[in-house]
Amino acid sequence: MSRFFPLEIKCPACQEPIKFNANASVNADRRPDFRDAIIAGSFQRTSCPKCAAAFRLDPELNYLDVGRGQWIAVYPYAKINDWQLLEADSREAFDLAYGAQASEGAQEIGRDLKPRLVFGWSALREKLVVLEKGLDDVELELLKMALLRGMEDPPLKVGHELRFVDLDAETGELVFVVLVSKTEDFVEELRVPRELYDEIAADQEGWRELRQELQGSYFVDMLKLMIATPAGASK
């Protein structure tokens, strides 16, 4: 249904122990309100009953939306450097649930699911919004790469991330925000003409190599191509 587990966490401001229902899985078909809350940024957010400081529990869950064809393994941003290991784990989980050993019904469902791996709430939200706006997440990551390569003073800073948040219905512009990864704090907004996205999507040859590096992977995120490979980890 969407599973929660009781957890005692400490208020980041006053260290008061707080009982919290930590989410371990979201079933968006059965609980569309959870999906809405993720997009609204309110899911797993609370405030300390003692000092009123607001905070949010980092995600560690599996997200399923059969209706929209999404299955997402979600981990805290703090684990991003282990993406190769966690991608392997996610593949194992997905194969177990939807692969050759799964029930026929599950295999049928799995054929229409796009498995993904993300780190942090903003990355999860991005995957939900990208699909909602009819965009392709691989092309979107390529667009981000073009922005980093082509912009003067590009929004690339350690500890920051560039996330797609909206498609402006009036102008057609793709709206991105630069966030502080650990806190989700807003840094700046970028509005990018839709034409650039369309040009990239139409250019099969020029982007072939980078596109291939993202396709077939669960971790469809530009950061994947930037994170240092840990010793002993295979690509």
Add this chain to the structure above:
Amino acid sequence: MPNEVLAKEKIKAAADLCAEAGQALDRYELFKTTRDGVKGKVPAAATVIDPQILVINNDLVEAEKKAKKREFEPATALLDQIAQKCLDAAAIKTASDKYEARLLLVKPPIDGLTGTSPRNTDATIGTDIEKTDEALKKATDEAAKTPTTLAQFETALKNLEEADVRCKAATAKKTMQGNTVPSEADLKKIMDGPGGAKLLDEIVAGLGTGANREVLYAVMKVRFKLEMAQSFEPDTNTAEPGATPDADLSVAKIYELMTKVPESHVKDNPSFRRIKRRPGTAQKGSYYADSEGEVVLGEGRPDTSSDYRLGEPTELDAIDPNCVCKGGTKPKFFNWNTLHEVGHAVDDKKGFMKKNEDNADYGGWRSHGGDVTVVAKAAEGKFSGITPDMIAKYLSEGTEPGLITRMTQDWTKCKTWCDGIRHGQDPWSNGAASGKTIENGGFKIGDRIYHEAYANDWYSYLASARSKGVTGYQFRAPGEWFCELYAAFGTGKMNDNHPARVWLKKIFKVT
């Protein structure tokens, strides 16, 4: 008698001859003037154009011969050709001079790249030296070809420039491998040279992922116009011990990534001029949820890679030995939950639990929705002096009966039961209470257990089903009952004698 007619004819002929001779003389004078002009254009003797000058001189002699034979038109045409040959020879000489001058400048640094012999065995830049020497050899071989042409010197000069850039690149590489940042000017020279971008990419690729960051910053500044030094270093001032680490970005990998981005979508692309940037929180749009506060790590929560606990004694009372989950490696928490959620999708798709409602083989689940009177009615007569209405009122509105009833009747016990079966209390995980009758402070009413699975959503199931349980959570609702068994089967943890295997095998289509 003089023949006047004949004399007149002869005089006329003599006059014509005089006129003709005069014209020939004029044309020859004109030829001479032109020829002298052409002669003035003949380049000074130089080895590189000796063959061309020989041809020019022979052509001049030929033109003279033609002129003397009064073949003025072919002679003049030949002079035109000679003039062009002079220009060509001069151009060759100029190109040759330019090449020689460049060679004087380019060769010494190439020679000085290494003292190792053979040169291509230099430990750091052997391969680069080999390529540089190849380019230089191509240049000198091309320049040495005879007869000389303008094109060959143009090619030779191009080869020489390539050798020069390769030499600079090899020098820069040596510098970079020594973790010394090369000068921006040197890097620009490489970048602006033929194949410069590719050369820089090769150098950086050769440095590997452990390349010095400062060195890479310097190259990226020239190669991609990316100023990274200021923005890319981790902020050590604010980093606290034990704090969440940032993504460990590799400058070398970013460099590699940037080389793969097609130029067509960055250079002079008009779309880039239309990108709008709005820094600062004041610009935050409505699409962006206010972050408000920190994101905290759930220390102590079940880690996704940790084991999922099955058959917990606190959750399940007296499990049938044929239903105890298999031992050995426990399923991973994340895998179990993934299977659990797909179980819901499968159940929804097949309408499995709906079809099997109130069937003892499937937990005997009954859905009561928001109708608490069914629950209250089930408890009728279990608490002295407490009516179903009182129970229903308490369950639906939280209203307790009057003081006298509360003090004289069995209300406290009833209230404990009512509170214990609310969804916030996780009654499905309460093994102890689930094993006792309502009269003895437990949840069992006859052969059933009633509880609120979700807010205002009530269910009941056969108490005996718990002895075949794999987790307490399984007994929250029919869907959860199905999903936990589905996950137990999917992870291979289900007991080989568990009765649910019969129908799960059909779902999984296994024998």
